[in-house]
Amino acid sequence: MREGEADPGLYDFRPYRNRTPIRWPGGKSVAVWVSPNLEFYEIDPPANPHRKSWAKPHPDVVGYGHRDHANRVGHWRMADVMTRHGFPGSVSLSVALCQHVPEVVEDANVRGWEFFSHGIYNTRYSYGMDEAQERAIIEDSIRTVREATGQTIRGWLAPALTHTPRTLDLIAEYGLTYTCDLYHDDQPAPVHVKSNRLISMPYSLEVNDHYGFFVYNMSPRDYADALIRQYDRLAAEGETSGTVMCIPLHSYLIGQPHRIGAFEEVLRHIAADGRAWITRSGDIADHFLRHDYDAVAADAARVAENAR
Amino acid sequence: MSLDPSYLVYERRRRGMDHDLYPWSNLFTRKPLAWDGGVTVAVPIVVSLEWFPILPTDTPFRAAGHMQTAYPDYRHYTAREYGTRVGFYRLLDAFAAVDARVTVAVNAAIAERYPSIVRDIVAAGHEIAAHSTDMNGTIATGIDESDERDLIARALDTLEAATGSRPRGWLSIARSQSWSTPGLLADAGLGYMLDWVNDELPYWMTTSAGPVLNVPLNHELSDRQIVTVQQQSADSYRQQVEDACTWLVDEATRFGARMLPLHLTPYIMGLPYRIGALEDLLRTLREKPKVTFLTAGEIARQTAAQLPRP
Numbered sequence: 001m002r003e004g005e006a007d008p009g010l011y012d013f014r015p016y017r018n019r020t021p022i023r024w025p026g027g028k029s030v031a032v033w034v035s036p037n038l039e040f041y042e043i044d045p046p047a048n049p050h051r052k053s054w055a056k057p058h059p060d061v062v063g064y065g066h067r068d069h070a071n072r073v074g075h076w077r078m079a080d081v082m083t084r085h086g087f088p089g090s091v092s093l094s095v096a097l098c099q100h101v102p103e104v105v106e107d108a109n110v111r112g113w114e115f116f117s118h119g120i121y122n123t124r125y126s127y128g129m130d131e132a133q134e135r136a137i138i139e140d141s142i143r144t145v146r147e148a149t150g151q152t153i154r155g156w157l158a159p160a161l162t163h164t165p166r167t168l169d170l171i172a173e174y175g176l177t178y179t180c181d182l183y184h185d186d187q188p189a190p191v192h193v194k195s196n197r198l199i200s201m202p203y204s205l206e207v208n209d210h211y212g213f214f215v216y217n218m219s220p221r222d223y224a225d226a227l228i229r230q231y232d233r234l235a236a237e238g239e240t241s242g243t244v245m246c247i248p249l250h251s252y253l254i255g256q257p258h259r260i261g262a263f264e265e266v267l268r269h270i271a272a273d274g275r276a277w278i279t280r281s282g283d284i285a286d287h288f289l290r291h292d293y294d295a296v297a298a299d300a301a302r303v304a305e306n307a308r
Numbered sequence: 309m310s311l312d313p314s315y316l317v318y319e320r321r322r323r324g325m326d327h328d329l330y331p332w333s334n335l336f337t338r339k340p341l342a343w344d345g346g347v348t349v350a351v352p353i354v355v356s357l358e359w360f361p362i363l364p365t366d367t368p369f370r371a372a373g374h375m376q377t378a379y380p381d382y383r384h385y386t387a388r389e390y391g392t393r394v395g396f397y398r399l400l401d402a403f404a405a406v407d408a409r410v411t412v413a414v415n416a417a418i419a420e421r422y423p424s425i426v427r428d429i430v431a432a433g434h435e436i437a438a439h440s441t442d443m444n445g446t447i448a449t450g451i452d453e454s455d456e457r458d459l460i461a462r463a464l465d466t467l468e469a470a471t472g473s474r475p476r477g478w479l480s481i482a483r484s485q486s487w488s489t490p491g492l493l494a495d496a497g498l499g500y501m502l503d504w505v506n507d508e509l510p511y512w513m514t515t516s517a518g519p520v521l522n523v524p525l526n527h528e529l530s531d532r533q534i535v536t537v538q539q540q541s542a543d544s545y546r547q548q549v550e551d552a553c554t555w556l557v558d559e560a561t562r563f564g565a566r567m568l569p570l571h572l573t574p575y576i577m578g579l580p581y582r583i584g585a586l587e588d589l590l591r592t593l594r595e596k597p598k599v600t601f602l603t604a605g606e607i608a609r610q611t612a613a614q615l616p617r618p
Contacts, residue, residue: 043327046315057368057449059327061485061503062527068325068506073335077559101332120318130310137316208410217538220548256528257508257559257568258552 001192004166006256010168010182011049011189011200012300013307020299021221022187022242022292028277029238032231034087035180035203035248036078037095037157038104038115041067042123050127050250051162067122067252071101074255079111081260085267089113090281092157092180092248094122097139098148109149114280116180117141119159126162134164138174154282155180155201173199178285186234188288199288201281202244204230205294209253224262228269242277244284321338329490330513330522340385340564341614343607348560348598349553350609353410353570354479354502354525357425359417360388360443364477367481371481372532373575388575390572392418396425400432406427406594408601413439413479413502424506426470435603437477437502438463449486456488457480460496476605477531483527491515500608501616510611512618523569523604530571542577542585549589553599560598567607568599 002009007300014154024031044058054060077214091108093115098105108115117124120137129137137159145153155182156171172193180203191198205211207230212223227247234243247266254263270276288296320326343350362385364375373388375381382532403410412429414436419426429436440446441463460478460561465603468474477497478490483503493501495517500510502525510523527533549570556566577586593599602610 006326040326042320046312048311048315056484057486059449059487061480062483062505065504065506066527069508072333072507076334076336096318099321099323100326102323103332103334120321124315128309128311133311133316147564200571212537217540219540219544220540220551256526256552256557258529258548261551261555 001168009192011184011191012304014189014296014300014303015114016186019187020292020295022288022296023200023239024242024277025287026240026277029275030231030235030243030245030277032087032245032247032276032278033090033281033284034082035092035246035281035286036075036108037092037118037248037250038075038097039067039070039118039122040097040100041094045121045123048125048127051090051125051160053123056255061072070250070252070255071097071104072253074253075104075107077260078249078255079107079205081264081267083111085264085271085276086188087267087271088280090155090259091115092118093145094118094120094159095144096120099146103147105148109151113133114282115145115149115151116153116155116157117145118157118280122160124163125160126158126167128239129164131166131170134166134170138170142174144220154178157181157203168198169194172196177289178281180281186237187241188244188284188292188296191291192299197289197293199293201246203246203248207246208248209250213259220259220262223259224266227266231266231270231273231276235273238275246281320565322601328514330511333417333507333511335440335508336563336592341611343565343600343602344610345367347600347602348566349566349568349596350600350602350607351554351568351570351593352523352525352602352604353403353408353572354437354604355396355410355412355572355574356410356439357392357396357414357418357574358388358439359392359421360385363453365444367446368450369446369484370531371443371446371483373573374443383446391573391575391578392422392425395574395583398578398583399574399586400428402583402590403434404432405587406601407591408590408594409433409435409606411435411437411477411604413437413477414467415439415442415445416463417442419466419470420549423470430471435481435605436467436471436475436476437473437604438467438498439479440481441466446481446484447486447489451486452535453486455493456486457492457495460492464496464498473615476500477523479503479525479607483525484567491517494518494520499612500524500604502604509565510615512615512616514618521612523608523611524567525569525571525604527571529569531577532571535576542582546585546589550592553593553596557596557599
């Protein structure tokens with residue numbers, strides 16, 4: 001990014017009309033990826049000077065216990081429903097989960113899920129890190145996931161969405177191909193980085209279960225309805241040029257017994273619709289890089305030229 | 309800019325939990341529990357019966373529902389008292405209508421101030437669990453350990469004096485504990501606590517003073533969370549609990565006993581325009597085969613008979 005400037009210069013402006021069409025495999029109109037956040041939160045993390053972790057003095061029994069529900073209960077319930085309806089996961093992983101509860105990581109791996117990094121712990125924030133420290137957590141992420149799963153991570157979702165101005169350049173330098181931290185579009189797009197190619201993968205805060213339940217205070221059925229409306233719209237618009245819908249989840253939320261049934265209806269709806277390319281984030285990134293990246297970059301140049 | 313190097317040191321990055329309170333365990337692969345009589349889903353109802361002094365304290369924190377305006381906060385003092393004198397009796401009638409025995413987590417101050425309420429609870433066959441002294445009796449790290457020990461003892465002694473029997477269960481205000489709380493509860497002879505929400509079945513916690521059983525009281529399914537925090541209707545609350553029950557009944561056929569805990573607050577669900585939804589819900593739950601209302605203490609008793617103490 002252009003540090004210190006009003007416009008961080010992350011990407012080019014391209015309005016949502018007359019775009020070079022993106023075509024997904026099999027003539028599908030919308031690429032759907034489900035992103036379980038498989039996380040580990042520390043009960044007594046050290047303080048980061050730029051962000052507080054728990055709201056209460058440690059131990060924050062409800063805050064910590066709620067999230068711990070994920071690895072004891074929620075993950076297994078959620079993963080079972082996803083598998084039943086043919087949805088693989090693209091995991092936003094606190095990589096220390098590989099040490100703490102390898103059973104969850106192994107379960108996801110056996111199900112054919114992809115892993116990308118969500119930092120070491122969701123209680124260790126990047127704010128304030130120097131370059132060497134940030135390189136250390138990227139290298140730790142790559143090494144830890146490779147040792148635990150055999151996979152090489154291709155994506156990044158910053159731990160607890162905490163960034164530094166150099167994060168995107170660094171992950172591109174290490175060969176990662178997509179970031180889930182930019183929310184400016186319903187289609188992938190090139191991101192300006194110093195080396196290699198990095199794209200923005202549409203993730204979503206708006207239909208993230210955390211936002212649904214704790215920002216918008218939706219009931220489980222209302223959240224399910226929001227997801228279905230989001231899907232139906234993106235599937236219709238994707239007939240013109242392929243769109244992406246991400247469903248970001250936290251199993252301690254969606255895996256609660258009062259929510260999982262309504263969520264299962266969403267997966268049933270999408271699976272039955274026929275317009276969805278139900279896939280993983282890395283597969284979307286690979287396809288976009290191979291078939292669309294250059295054309296979209298040229299599109300951006302054309303828009304910039306027309307704007308003169 | 310740079311962080312202290314210790315920020316990238318992970319001393320507890322290891323197999324299992326990052327503390328010694330309990331080991332990791334998977335609900336779906338551990339040895340199943342079974343409730344007596346072929347019950348598949350046990351529904352513990354826990355009512356928090358609270359007294360809020362009009363003079364709130366903030367040490368270590370101010371409880372949810374406490375005074376909010378400048379002194380004297382008549383609106384919150386009296387609205388909470390409404391729950392105790394009116395709403396709670398609506399709840400008692402609703403429980404009687406479906407023949408449910410419930411657990412009432414009682415501030416000791418309630419027993420001192422309103423002994424007839426305690427008599428009504430006991431006469432109806434409900435269980436009394438300890439729920440601190442009054443709503444200024446909050447616990448969190450920072451509270452002096454001897455003060456915490458004293459607070460627990462005063463709550464238990466007062467309830468024992470009022471009812472003739474010492475409570476077996478404990479609920480902390482806002483489920484908030486210090487590092488010492490599980491050990492102090494075990495040391496006080498309590499059999500179970502309702503504070504930790506990380507599981508859907510009871511499990512043993514280990515402390516230096518011996519084991520204490522945690523009976524998870526799902527905070528997400530509480531009337532406080534759904535109605536007061538998330539601002540959803542009583543009908544939506546009813547729907548959500550029914551959906552949870554449907555799911556758990558199905559899960560129980562494959563994985564063994566399940567729990568559907570309901571945490572109720574008299575000044576929230578005991579209002580005239582909300583109580584009907586709760587009555588409907590209780591009738592629906594009662595009509596489901598193999599779904600039964602059990603007190604938290606009864607669930608703890610049945611669990612302890614099946615799960616070896618650590």
